Structure formats: C-alpha cells, structure tokens
Amino acid sequence: MNRSDAGSTGPAIVAHELTRRFGDFTAVDAISFTVQSGEVFGFLGANGAGKTTAIRMFTGLLAPTSGSASVAGFDVATESDRVRERIGYMSQRFSLYEDLTVRENIRLYGGIYGLDDATIRERSDVMLAELDFTPSVTSLVRSLPLGWKQKLAFSVALLHQPVVVFLDEPTGGVDPITRRQFWEMIYRAAARGTTVFVTTHYLDEAEYCDRLSIMVDGRLAALGTPAALKREYDVPSLDDVFVRLVRSPVADAG
Amino acid sequence: MTAPVVSVRGVSKRFGSTTALDAVSFEVAPGELFGIVGPDGAGKTTLFHVLTTLRVPDSGSASVLGFDVVRDLWSIRSRVGYMPGRFALYADLSVEENLGFFASVFGTTIADGLELIQPIYQQIEPFRDRKAGALSGGMKQKLALCCALVHRPELLLLDEPTTGVDAVSRREFWELLATLRESGLPIIAATPYMDEAARCDRIALMQDGRVLAIDEPAAVGTRFPRPLFAVRGKPRALLLDRLRAYPHMASAYPFGETVHFSDRRADMRVEQLRQELLVTLGTDGVSDLLVERIEAGIEDVFMELMAAPTAVAA
Numbered sequence: 343m344n345r346s347d348a349g350s351t352g353p354a355i356v357a358h359e360l361t362r363r364f365g366d367f368t369a370v371d372a373i374s375f376t377v378q379s380g381e382v383f384g385f386l387g388a389n390g391a392g393k394t395t396a397i398r399m400f401t402g403l404l405a406p407t408s409g410s411a412s413v414a415g416f417d418v419a420t421e422s423d424r425v426r427e428r429i430g431y432m433s434q435r436f437s438l439y440e441d442l443t444v445r446e447n448i449r450l451y452g453g454i455y456g457l458d459d460a461t462i463r464e465r466s467d468v469m470l471a472e473l474d475f476t477p478s479v480t481s482l483v484r485s486l487p488l489g490w491k492q493k494l495a496f497s498v499a500l501l502h503q504p505v506v507v508f509l510d511e512p513t514g515g516v517d518p519i520t521r522r523q524f525w526e527m528i529y530r531a532a533a534r535g536t537t538v539f540v541t542t543h544y545l546d547e548a549e550y551c552d553r554l555s556i557m558v559d560g561r562l563a564a565l566g567t568p569a570a571l572k573r574e575y576d577v578p579s580l581d582d583v584f585v586r587l588v589r590s591p592v593a594d595a596g
Numbered sequence: 597m598t599a600p601v602v603s604v605r606g607v608s609k610r611f612g613s614t615t616a617l618d619a620v621s622f623e624v625a626p627g628e629l630f631g632i633v634g635p636d637g638a639g640k641t642t643l644f645h646v647l648t649t650l651r652v653p654d655s656g657s658a659s660v661l662g663f664d665v666v667r668d669l670w671s672i673r674s675r676v677g678y679m680p681g682r683f684a685l686y687a688d689l690s691v692e693e694n695l696g697f698f699a700s701v702f703g704t705t706i707a708d709g710l711e712l713i714q715p716i717y718q719q720i721e722p723f724r725d726r727k728a729g730a731l732s733g734g735m736k737q738k739l740a741l742c743c744a745l746v747h748r749p750e751l752l753l754l755d756e757p758t759t760g761v762d763a764v765s766r767r768e769f770w771e772l773l774a775t776l777r778e779s780g781l782p783i784i785a786a787t788p789y790m791d792e793a794a795r796c797d798r799i800a801l802m803q804d805g806r807v808l809a810i811d812e813p814a815a816v817g818t819r820f821p822r823p824l825f826a827v828r829g830k831p832r833a834l835l836l837d838r839l840r841a842y843p844h845m846a847s848a849y850p851f852g853e854t855v856h857f858s859d860r861r862a863d864m865r866v867e868q869l870r871q872e873l874l875v876t877l878g879t880d881g882v883s884d885l886l887v888e889r890i891e892a893g894i895e896d897v898f899m900e901l902m903a904a905p906t907a908v909a910a
Contacts (some may be wrong), residue, residue, distance in 0.1 A: 388762040389733045488636050514760065515788050517635035517803065518895050519902055522849050529833050545763050546791060549852025568853060581763055581791070588764045 352415055354379045354506050354537035355400060359409035362395050369395040371560035372409060377553075379505075382528060382538045384554030386545075388588045391557040393541055397508055400539070402426050414505035427455070430499035433510035437495030440484040444475075447483060448498060455502035462501070469497045472530075489520035496527055500536065507531065509540040513547065525550050545581040554580075556587050563587045598626050599662060601751055601782040602647065606656035609642050616642040618805040619656065624784060629777045631796030631813075632786040633894070638802040640786040641681055644755045647784070648678050661750055674702065677749030679740050681756040681786075687729030691720055691739055694728050695746055702747030709746035712779070716772055717742050734765035741772065752776065754785040758792065770795045790895045801898050808901040813894060820892030820900060822846055823864050826854040828886040829877065835885075838877045849899060856896055 355377035362370040370392045377383045387393045398404035400413055402422030411418045414428035438447045445466075452462035470479065473493060477486055486494070492512060499507055509528075513521045525547070528538050532552075540551065548554050549568045556564040556571075564571055564587055568580055575583045602624040609617040617639045624630045632640050645651040647660055649669035657664065663671040685694045692706075695717075699706050710717070720738050723731065728739060737757055744752060754773075758766040770792060777783060777797075785796070793799045794813045801808040801816070809819060829835040832850070839848040839857050846858045859869060870887040877885060892900075 388764055391762075511760075515636035517638075517902065518790065518899050519849075520635075525850060526833075526836070533833055543760070543762055543766075544789070546852060550850065584763050585767060588762070 352379075353377060354381065355383075355411070355413050355539065357396075357400075357409070357411045360396070360399060360406055360411045361408045362392075362399060362404065363407045368560050370399070370406075373557070373560075373562045374409075375555060375562060375565055377506075377537055377539065379537055380532050380535045382532050382540065382550065382552045384548045384551030385539060385541045385557070386548055386554055386584065387557030391588075392560040393557055394510075396557070397510065397539075397541070400425075400506075401429060401431060401508060427502075428505045430502070430504040430507035431510075432495050432499040432507070432512055434492075434512060434514040438483045438491060438498065441482065443480050443482055444477070444486075444494065445479040447494075448479075448501065451498045452501055457502055465501055469501065473497055489516050489523075492516055492520070493524060493527060496524065500531055504536065506537040506539055509538065511541055511543060513542065513544065521547070545579065545584055548580050556584060558587055600624055601626050601628070602630075602658070602660050602784065604643075604647075604656070604658045607643075607646060607653045607658050608655045609639075609646065609651060609653050615805045617646070617653070620802075620805070620807050621656075622800050622807060622810055624782060626782055627777070627780050628782050628797045629773065629795070630782070630784045631793050631799035632784065632802055633788075633790060633793045633799050633898075634786075634802035635788050637804070639805040640802060641755055642805075643802075644678070644680075644753055644784075644786065647753060648676060649673060674747070675750045677744035677747065677752045679744040679752075679754045679757055681759065683736055683740065685728045685736070685740055685743060688727060690725050690727055691731070692724040694739060695742055698743040699746045704747050706746060709748055712748055713742045713745050715775055716745075733761045734768070737761060737765070737769055738772070741769075745776075750781075752781055752783045754783065756786050756788065758787060758789065766792065790893075790898065793894050799894070801894075801901060803898075803902050809897065816894045816897050817892040819897050820858075822858040822860070822862060824890055824892045824896060825857045825859070825866060825869060826851070826888050826890045827857050827873065828854050828884065829882040830884045831882075834880065835877065835882050838880050838882060842873075842876070847900065847903070849896075851895075856890070856892075 353376045358374050359372045360370060361372050385393055399406050399418055400411060402418050402425040405419050413425045416424040418425050448466045449462055477490060483491060496512065513524050532538050542548060553567050555562055571583050575586055577583055600623040604620055604622050607617055607620045620643060634640055642651065646653050646658055646665060649665050649672050652666055660672045661675050665672060695706050699709060716738050720735050731739065758769050773783060796813060798810060798812050800810045827839060836848065836850060836855055839845060839855055844860045846860045848855055848857045866887060866889040873887060874885055
C-alpha cells in the first residue's frame with residue numbers, strides 16, 4: 343500500500359457525470375472534475391447541496407446511480423475496497439475515540455489500515471515529533487484541548503500514507519492560530535504529494551485551497567482557483583461568490 | 597445615562613482545575629447588539645449560563661435587566677429569551693407545536709408573540725406541520741429563534757446561533773438579528789466566526805475564559821501594535837518559512853493567498869520591506885513576491901492578543 347501502486351500515478355480524483363438519486367430526488371447531478379495529485383481542493387456548498395452524498399461516493403460508501411468516479415486510480419463503485427485502503431478521512435464530528443489514550447488511538451487506526459506494530463511505532467514517533475505534541479501519549483483524548491484533538495486526528499488520518507485525505511469541516515470551532523497551524527499541516531501533507539479534499543463553512547478559509555468547487559442543488563456551479571472565481575464574478579471575496587451562487591429562493595427549502 | 601441592560605463585574609467560574617471564566621467584566625447598553633467572539637472553550641457558553649441564571653458564579657457579580665443573577669433568578673428567567681448552542685427543541689414535535697409549547701411555558705400564546713416573530717415565522721410557516729427534527733439547519737435555527745422570542749423577552753441571548761450552518765444561512769440569520777435590533781431589542785450573540793463580528797455594535801474577544809478586548813468592530817483593528825503587511829509569493833510554504841525566519845519578524849500568519857507579516861521595526865515602510873524581502877527571500881527561491889501595507893482586522897488582533905497572555909482587557 344504505497345504510492346508506487348498501479349493506478350496512483352494519474353490524477354487523484356476523477357469524477358465523470360457522477361450522479362446519485364434517492365427516489366425522485368437527485369442529490370448529486372452529473373458532476374465532473376479532476377483533482378491532481380498533491381492538490382488542496384476545496385469542496386463547498388450550502389447545507390443540503392449534495393456535498394456529503396458526493397463524499398460518500400468518493401470514499402466508496404455509496405454507489406453512484408450513474409456516471410463514474412475514480413479515487414487513487416480505482417473505481418469507487420467496483421473497487422471500493424482498494425479505494426478505502428488509499429484514503430484517509432477526518433471530520434469535526436468523527437475523529438478520535440475520546441475514551442482511548444493518544445497511543446491507543448494511533449495503534450487502533452494503524453491496525454485498521456493494516457500497518458504492523460513496528461511501522462505504527464516508527465511512524466507515530468515521527469508524527470508526534472512533527473506535531474510538536476507536548477501532552478502525554480498516555481493521556482485520554484477526552485482531556486486534550488480541541489486544537490490538539492483536531493491536529494492529532496489529521497495526523498492519524500495520514501498514518502497509513504493515503505493518496506487522498508478527505509477533511510469534512512476540520513476546523514470548526516478552533517481558535518484562529520490553531521486553524522492556521524492546521525492549514526500548515528495541510529500544506530505540508532500536500533507538498534509531500536497527498537491530495538487534500540476539504541469542506542468548510544469558512545469562506546475565508548477556502549482561500550487557502552489551490553482550487554475550489556461550489557455545489558448548488560446537486561450541480562457543480564463553479565470551479566476554479568480562488569483568484570479566478572473572484573475575477574469571474576467580479577467580487578472582492580469568496581463569501582460574495584458563494585452568496586451570488588447559492589442565494590436563491592430554494593436555497594433553504596428544507 | 598441609561599442603566600446598562602447587562603452588567604458583568606469580575607465574574608469567575610471554575611470547574612475542577614479548569615477556569616471557564618476568569619474575572620470577566622463588561623456592560624451592554626440598551627438596544628445594543630453585543631458580540632462575544634471566541635473559539636470553543638473560550639467560556640462563551642458558561643457566560644450565557646451565568647446570565648440566564650443556570651449557573652452561579654464563584655466570584656464577582658452580574659445583573660441582567662437590573663436584576664441580580666443570583667438573588668433575582670425568577671425575575672430574569674421570564675424576561676430573557678435564550679437560544680442555546682445545541683439544538684434544544686423537541687425533534688418529534690412539529691414546528692407549530694414547538695412554538696406553542698414554548699409560548700405556554702411562559703404563560704402566553706403564539707398569537708400574543710406573533711407581531712415580534714412574524715418576519716421570521718413567515719419563513720418557516722409553510723412547514724408548520726413538519727417535525728422539527730426534519731428541518732434543515734437554517735430552518736431549525738429560525739424556529740429556535742422564534743421559540744426564544746415568542747414570550748416577547750426584553751433581552752435576547754444567542755449562544756453560537758450560526759455554528760455549522762452554511763455561509764448564506766449565516767448571513768440571512770444576521771440580517772434577521774439586524775431587524776430585531778432595529779426594534780430596540782438588546783441582543784448578546786456568541787460566535788466563533790470572526791467575520792460575523794463586524795455585524796455587531798460592539799464585540800468582546802474571548803479566549804480561555806478571559807476577555808481579551810472590548811471594542812467596536814471597526815476599531816478593533818487599530819489595536820494592532822505594529823504596521824501590518826500582506827505578502828504574496830510562491831511557493832507559499834517556502835514564503836511562510838522564510839518570513840518566520842526573517843530576523844525582524846514580529847508575526848507571520850497565513851491569510852488565504854497571502855501571509856500577514858508584521859515587522860519589529862515600528863517605522864517600517866512598505867517600499868523598504870519590499871526591497872529587503874526581494875533580496876533575502878528572492879535568493880532563497882521565493883518568486884512572484886508582492887508586498888502591500890494593510891489595515892489589521894479582527895482576526896489579526898485576536899491572534900496578537902492570544903499570543904500575548906498578559907494582555908489586559910480594555
């Protein structure tokens with residue numbers, strides 16, 4: 343399980359007319375895009391725009407109704423096991439087990455991703471040193487400040503050296519300095535070749551992405567670099583771009 | 597001078613070894629929209645619990661609408677509207693049933709409160725028979741706001757009303773608050789989003805139980821103690837590393853596509869800094885360097901105050 347695998351030399355994510363319907367409701371409506379290896383890609387949209395459904399398809403948890411997608415070179419519908427081995431996932435709601443210690447969490451996740459004990463030990467030492475992790479590894483995750491929890495959860499999601507890491511609102515509620523430290527970790531991971539796919543409600547944070555997409559009602563309404571999107575809509579901030587695209591009578595219809 | 601709506605004087609609250617509130621003091625004037633801005637763990641919720649009489653401070657005192665939060669709790673409870681941070685409505689009751697329930701708890705009816713809540717309620721009324729648990733995030737908030745307002749309170753307390761909600765719903769929610777403020781209702785709202793702070797009359801920046809500063813949003817930036825510059829260059833990671841290592845660096849934080857950089861030398865001018873950085877960072881391999889002088893924003897000041905633990909509250 344490393345990057346020399348067949349299939350992982352091309353783009354990290356390819357979506358082609360990717361569609362998911364639930365009954366007569368189309369949650370994701372023929373979205374197409376390509377994310378390059380090592381790219382920090384922002385995935386934005388209003389609540390209910392279809393982001394979560396799309397992420398569930400990219401992570402192999404939900405089959406597309408039509409269209410296709412590949413992640414790390416493998417088809418999300420027919421090769422979902424191979425996809426899942428090559429991705430990491432972290433969200434604000436689901437990250438580490440609060441009742442386990444730091445060390446136990448690392449061993450648990452390392453084991454889930456099939457790493458042997460020696461590799462887990464070696465990588466976690468490097469990881470904690472890079473994090474400048476000052477609390478004890480025997481402390482319960484519950485006892486850690488939120489900022490440490492989130493930074494640790496991100497590092498753990500990278501422990502098996504995934505090709506793509508999915509971050510679902512990773513920085514909710516953290517202070518501005520920790521948010522920036524978190525983004526620096528994202529850059530470092532991207533510089534090492536990991537592709538970062540991130541959702542956020544902070545529009546100023548979307549500015550940190552190499553490129554970003556904005557979903558509206560299941561469709562991909564915009565895609566580009568932050569600077570290009572602001573130019574295209576001739577507005578000073580991404581917040582204005584987002585509001586222009588999303589604000590419509592049906593935006594909050596339930 | 598009119599009496600303040602809320603007066604908090606040196607309030608501290610500890611939970612075991614954690615100091616949730618550390619000698620917090622501030623006042624809110626009649627009709628004011630007052631923001632409490634800070635990350636999770638800053639003490640915002642504990643502060644709301646003290647103001648709503650749900651927790652007794654260890655030390656210090658606070659009054660709400662002229663009543664003491666410890667002695668006069670019943671007078672306060674019937675006069676404030678409180679929207680807690682977590683969704684606290686009945687998921688199995690419909691929109692209308694939730695609203696009716698909250699009205700009845702306060703001895704009133706939906707009809708009595710309708711005038712105040714009408715601008716908000718009309719947006720969710722088409723879904724009045726839908727169970728609250730089946731509403732979207734934005735509509736849940738609007739319902740929660742209606743429930744906090746239905747008994748026509750004299751003060752509205754909102755604990756992170758927009759957390760986890762998309763940018764458009766957040767904006768709409770703040771537009772509703774602006775409408776309520778126009779009616780003269782004083783509002784205290786907590787938020788972790790620095791960009792929302794600009795919508796308040798005044799804000800208190802909070803971190804680790806302490807108030808770092810209190811000011812009008814537009815004036816907060818003037819507290820930044822040094823000239824501030826936005827620096828662009830490629831690659832970004834190298835730019836940031838080199839700026840951090842720069843001998844005269846006072847602070848360097850990534851802000852979107854730029855790095856906000858401040859220099860220890862108080863009289864640093866943009867032309868001089870640009871020349872210096874072109875020479876030093878250019879030889880290190882940073883290209884496309886752009887430097888401009890900028891005004892500090894709330895987030896710049898917040899980080900500056902966070903980094904200086906001895907900062908004294910205004």
